Amino acid sequence: MPGVYEIYVKDHFAAAHVLKGYDGNCSNMHGHNWIVEAYIQCTKLDHLGMGIDFMDVKSAVTDVLSKLDHTTLNDLPEFCNMNPTSENVAKILYTQLSRRLNTEHITVTKVMVFESPGCGSSYREV
Numbered sequence: 001m002p003g004v005y006e007i008y009v010k011d012h013f014a015a016a017h018v019l020k021g022y023d024g025n026c027s028n029m030h031g032h033n034w035i036v037e038a039y040i041q042c043t044k045l046d047h048l049g050m051g052i053d054f055m056d057v058k059s060a061v062t063d064v065l066s067k068l069d070h071t072t073l074n075d076l077p078e079f080c081n082m083n084p085t086s087e088n089v090a091k092i093l094y095t096q097l098s099r100r101l102n103t104e105h106i107t108v109t110k111v112m113v114f115e116s117p118g119c120g121s122s123y124r125e126v
């Protein structure tokens with residue numbers, strides 16, 4: 001049975017958000033140090049024995065997160081029609097990372113986003 005490898009990279013960004021319509025404090029502007037975990041499945045190793053270089057994943061993740069870092073997420077075009085919940089942030093990051101990293105043998109499989117160390121959401125496609 002063919003095996004697969006899973007590469008994992010973790011990064012973070014700081015941003016404020018407002019959850020419009022939320023019945024509670026989260027409808028006020030507040031900030032988080034968001035933690036992001038990206039999981040990438042590889043079905044083939046290169047001549048160095050790597051599915052994908054961590055550096056390449058980190059570079060893509062850092063670049064995508066730099067667009068969110070020190071912003072108010074609600075002001076970004078991505079969130080003009082939806083609340084920047086951790087679920088929606090995870091989906092947007094999944095889409096952006098997939099565009100950059102996916103190849104014949106490399107697939108972004110899951111993105112996890114934590115608003116605090118104990119609370120987060122993930123997005124993947126089934």
Ligand SMILES: Nc1nc2c(c(=O)[nH]1)N=C([C@H](O)[C@H](O)COP(=O)(O)OP(=O)(O)OP(=O)(O)O)CN2
Nearest residue numbers: 019026030032084085086087115116118119120121
């Ligand atoms: N399913 C979801 N539930 C909630 C989300 C979300 O994105 N998806 N978001 C919020 C708020 O953004 C809230 O700020 C999240 O709070 P939390 O991570 O619990 O952390 P706090 O900053 O409130 O820290 P405390 O230690 O609880 O004070 C709510 N729900």
Ligand SMILES: [Zn+2]
Nearest residue numbers: 026030032115
């Ligand atoms: Zn919040």
